[in-house]
Amino acid sequence: xxxxxxxxxxxxxxxxxxxxxxxxxxxxxxxxxxxxxxxxxxxxxxxxxxxxxxxxxxxxxxxxxxxxxxxxxxxxxxxxxxxxxxxxxxxxxxxxxxxxxxxxxxxxxxxxxxxxxxxxxxxxxxxxxxxxxxxxxxxxxxxxxxxxxxxxxxxxxxxxxxxxxxxxxxxxxxxxxxxxxxxxxxxxxxxxxxxxxxxxxxxxxxxxx
Numbered sequence: 333x334x335x336x337x338x339x340x341x342x343x344x345x346x347x348x349x350x351x352x353x354x355x356x357x358x359x360x361x362x363x364x365x366x367x368x369x370x371x372x373x374x375x376x377x378x379x380x381x382x383x384x385x386x387x388x389x390x391x392x393x394x395x396x397x398x399x400x401x402x403x404x405x406x407x408x409x410x411x412x413x414x415x416x417x418x419x420x421x422x423x424x425x426x427x428x429x430x431x432x433x434x435x436x437x438x439x440x441x442x443x444x445x446x447x448x449x450x451x452x453x454x455x456x457x458x459x460x461x462x463x464x465x466x467x468x469x470x471x472x473x474x475x476x477x478x479x480x481x482x483x484x485x486x487x488x489x490x491x492x493x494x495x496x497x498x499x500x501x502x503x504x505x506x507x508x509x510x511x512x513x514x515x516x517x518x519x520x521x522x523x524x525x526x527x528x529x530x531x532x533x534x535x536x537x538x539x540x541x
Contacts, residue, residue: 386531388436388444391422393483396532397434399446399524402426404458406424408483412493416476421447423485445505446522453518457508465520469498469506484529487511 346375366399395406404424411420419437433447455462474496481487491511498506505521 358417363503374394385529386533387440388434388442388529388531389420389438390533391420391434391436391531392533394534396534397422397424398530398532399424399434400528402452404432406483407431408481408485410479410481410485410487414477423483435521442526444526444529445521447505447519447521448523450518450520455518457498457515462506464506465516467500467504468502469500472497472499 334451386397388397391406391409393406393408397404397406405424407421407423407425409422411500412418417439419435422434422436424432424434433444433449435443435447436441450464454462454499455464456473457474461472462471474494476491476492476494477488481489496508498508500506504521505523507519507521508516509519510516
């Protein structure tokens with residue numbers, strides 16, 4: 333009698349153990365199949381403008397972009413990060429060889445600035461204000477960022493850059509950038525309105541995902 337009871341107890345214990353393993357496996361499978369939380373999006377983002385005019389946030393080398401009725405090709409892109417911030421700068425080129433840069437940043441609203449290099453400029457960053465070409469610019473922000481390059485930019489695939497940005501009343505910008513031991517590079521910028529920019533992606537839909 334005692335042997336029979338011991339056998340039953342052992343059998344029940346084994347069944348309980350097996351049941352526990354099955355429950356654990358089911359729970360694990362459910363955990364793996366649970367959909368991830370949705371990515372946070374800006375509730376004020378203008379998706380209609382992105383759909384009609386293309387999304388500047390997704391510009392890549394090879395794309396075409398029309399700015400104030402001038403068509404540029406994106407030759408290369410720099411993706412920059414500093415702390416928790418990130419932005420992009422794209423090297424643009426026209427059919428006649430005119431080169432400019434377009435910066436794309438969300439801070440938190442989308443800000444698009446078209447930059448023109450000023451190689452003859454003799455001003456340097458540092459003061460609270462800088463006078464250039466008849467305008468007075470005030471210091472806005474400065475720092476050092478890391479970049480990753482794609483396409484043709486004239487820079488190494490990765491590196492760091494020091495920068496100092498100035499602003500003037502209206503839409504005027506003045507930027508200083510220093511790559512490694514090189515001299516400061518000066519560029520004058522114009523703040524663009526969203527309707528002034530039209531993006532023409534040059535690859536299939538999979539690129540835009």
